[in-house]
Amino acid sequence: MFKARIKADSLKEFIGTVGSLVDEAKINVSEDGLQVKAVDPSHVAMIEANLMKTAFDSFEVSDIQMGLDIDKFKSVLTMAGKDEMVILEKDDELNRLVVNIGNLTRAMPLLDTSGMPDPKVPSLDLPAKVSVASGEIGQGIKASKAVSDHIALSTSKDNFRLVCEGDNQNRVDLSLGIDQLEKLSSSEDCTSLFSLEYFSLMVNSLPADRILHIMLGSDLPVKIDADLAVDDVTGAQGNVKFLLAPRIDRD
Amino acid sequence: MFKARIKADSLKEFIGTVGSLVDEAKINVSEDGLQVKAVDPSHVAMIEANLMKTAFDSFEVSDIQMGLDIDKFKSVLTMAGKDEMVILEKDDELNRLVVNIGNLTRAMPLLDTSGMPDPKVPSLDLPAKVSVASGEIGQGIKASKAVSDHIALSTSKDNFRLVCEGDNQNRVDLSLGIDQLEKLSSSEDCTSLFSLEYFSLMVNSLPADRILHIMLGSDLPVKIDADLAVDDVTGAQGNVKFLLAPRIDRD
Amino acid sequence: MFKARIKADSLKEFIGTVGSLVDEAKINVSEDGLQVKAVDPSHVAMIEANLMKTAFDSFEVSDIQMGLDIDKFKSVLTMAGKDEMVILEKDDELNRLVVNIGNLTRAMPLLDTSGMPDPKVPSLDLPAKVSVASGEIGQGIKASKAVSDHIALSTSKDNFRLVCEGDNQNRVDLSLGIDQLEKLSSSEDCTSLFSLEYFSLMVNSLPADRILHIMLGSDLPVKIDADLAVDDVTGAQGNVKFLLAPRIDRD
Structure with a gap:
């Protein structure tokens, strides 16, 4: 059983982060809220997104899992x-999700979740941490x-840098000092190289004023944590954790 | 002879409704104003649109007919x-229409109207009538x-519904009660199925706040009447009547 | 040596006019400022654009020349x-231009300028002159x-006209009288025909409120002069001169 009522904005944000990595996903519904754990098709990136029960106006559930076409769901939410x-x-009988918006009701079929395992998020010890607004x-x-x-992400004691080196002397270098950052703690200098496409999808799935907590090492994955469904009064009602594998083939 | 002056907005609306169904049309010009009667190329839908003499600032005519490339005319009006x-x-001599906007003059050739008959709008007795704003x-x-x-359009005593059933449990259901409608009179329950594309073109050719008067039966054509060239002071200076044939191949 | 600081808007305008005619250009840097002289690839049009030293906040140079990919530079400036x-x-060592915007640094390679001569702008005696805002x-x-x-551009004693004659009675005629013009001096009637594409690119490379000084003859090139980098306090800090060859194949 699952019946819940929520502000469109919060749900869009949650589904938007999931959609940055996967087209289909299994939503775990429990007393705590909604949770998605997913690995992108090329196994380069991972997401764990949570939307807490408190983000909902009303929330009646038993523990279930729903396979969703994320793209279609996003388009319904528009x-x-x-x-x-x-x-x-x-709708248990017809195995579909019924979405109600005002006078409009949209039913969409649920997907078989048997081929959608819950990936295990590896525990990582990453020495540097940067907090910065997505828009920066x-x-x-x-x-x-x-x-x-x-793109290479680097931290030093007083600096967070994005460096992108192209062919033929083309180069982009974004350097943010303490003043542009919410927080920076980097006991050692760290640098790792990442797929620009994945990094961009993750960052752009969040609004420009959202603080990203970026955890970095040297030739290690990057972890990006952020709040979801932020309410001015009650604070964040959800969160997302991205993990992106490094590209080691640097020259 | 035809020389007339009109606010762009009113003319755009008139031409826009015609352009929703046909690319070329014959405009009948008379003492009463402009009139178009046309059937779409696949003979599924029909339009009769009138723009009354009172919509014009000045209006000097003898009875004539002009064949117009509607797309080109719309683009000129932008x-x-x-x-x-x-x-x-x-311009009788060169058989073209001269459109003057500010300092700009655009002349466009008129089309041969010999292959453009005036279709006869069938008289229909449709038992249900709904009035609703296009935007709803x-x-x-x-x-x-x-x-x-x-898409299926249905009426009951207290309800107007649009239902769209897709493959694989996909379904859209828009249900409008008395509160969302301007008017509803449906002595019997009616349902007819229509081409979504045509229905959408008709509805979207009108502004969101325009009231549509939808007349419906069961497995019968739908008729949609609406005002055109609405002036806050003097009221509507034109009108449009759409007719759309039902799709009977329901299962 | 070249190091300079300037408001993005002024630089964008300068580069935008150059980009209307050529994809690559040689920028001449001197004590006076930046200058580009270029002929478009089909040798129909020519541009001379100047951005004066006074447009810059700081300007340290020796005489140099830089070959630039204009499209790429425009996209960096966005x-x-x-x-x-x-x-x-x-960056003399790596032969590239380093562009700094806030915390962002973008390096792009310079092009070989050996195949980019400075075209000689011919001196022309054109009898008519019209000054008109680009947006008009x-x-x-x-x-x-x-x-x-x-498109045909014409002047008479009290009139500036753009006339475009198409096939099949299509025609556009824009006629601007003294009231719509900043200035008009045309001792004799002049008419020349031009490539609409080039004329459009030139005019549209400038903001709608910029005054174009159009010099015209009969079957002669048209010259268009305009200010660049206009500052409300200090006036124009640059200028552009376009030259466009006539099309003589009028009938």
């Missing part, structure tokens, strides 16, 4: 204004796309 | 701001496009 | 807000594109 309420209900690195990522398809 | 005045004049059903139509290419 | 400062620096002729140019690929 029908709802930012502050409009969305009612979700699982947006221009750097955009400029980098014209130059190469990978 | 040159005019909403409240800008458009002067139309038939816009989201339902948009959502339906992802699901199927036909 | 990273800067209108009023943001851009720092340009030539924008709609006329846009309407003309649907009609033909060439």
